[in-house]
Amino acid sequence: MGLLPTPVERLATEFSRFPGIGPKTAQRMAFHACRLPEPALLGIAATISAMAESVGLCSVCFFLSERGELCAICRQPGRERSLICVVEDPSDVLAIERTGEFRGLYHVLGAALSPLDGIGPRDIHADELVARVAEGGVEEVILATDSDVEGEATSSYLQRRLEGTGTRVTRLAHGLPVGGELAYADDRTVARAFSGRQQL
Numbered sequence: 001m002g003l004l005p006t007p008v009e010r011l012a013t014e015f016s017r018f019p020g021i022g023p024k025t026a027q028r029m030a031f032h033a034c035r036l037p038e039p040a041l042l043g044i045a046a047t048i049s050a051m052a053e054s055v056g057l058c059s060v061c062f063f064l065s066e067r068g069e070l071c072a073i074c075r076q077p078g079r080e081r082s083l084i085c086v087v088e089d090p091s092d093v094l095a096i097e098r099t100g101e102f103r104g105l106y107h108v109l110g111a112a113l114s115p116l117d118g119i120g121p122r123d124i125h126a127d128e129l130v131a132r133v134a135e136g137g138v139e140e141v142i143l144a145t146d147s148d149v150e151g152e153a154t155s156s157y158l159q160r161r162l163e164g165t166g167t168r169v170t171r172l173a174h175g176l177p178v179g180g181e182l183a184y185a186d187d188r189t190v191a192r193a194f195s196g197r198q199q200l
Contacts, residue, residue: 112150
């Protein structure tokens with residue numbers, strides 16, 4: 001029999017699902033939740049419930065959106081629709097948008113290829129990217145996957161998939177450290193990577 005009430009243990013287990021949250025941190029978060037006033041705790045629960053019901057993925061680029069709608073970026077007039085920047089996660093979109101350097105559209109893969117984690121080509125939105133390019137009007141695809149092993153493998157895979165389409169394929173360069181994650185790079189580093197991108 002555990003020392004903690006079952007709901008507290010379950011909450012700590014749920015918190016531990018978040019990236020970067022280990023068992024001890026998850027337990028501290030659960031203890032903190034126990035100290036919150038009931039209205040605040042119920043408000044958090046209601047917000048999570050509403051998010052689960054109303055948030056989905058954009059049907060075009062797979063960035064976060066209201067369920068059944070295009071995302072805010074795909075709806076924006078004035079975006080350069082001939083440019084598509086390919087990223088791994090929605091957080092990467094936000095990192096790039098903060099720089100103000102890119103005015104095109106995005107394509108969120110949802111993950112990087114990682115055979116050790118069971119993530120293969122069918123688990124990322126690669127087919128949808130190829131289909132978008134095949135529709136025409138795309139002049140350049142910028143591969144902005146992370147510069148770690150998985151990101152590089154994903155970039156190489158996408159480059160092969162896009163060969164023969166007539167679309168220019170480039171890769172971010174200059175300033176992104178090897179093994180680093182795009183979402184955690186500072187704005188100037190990401191901006192420099194865009195200005196120094198290279199054709200593949």
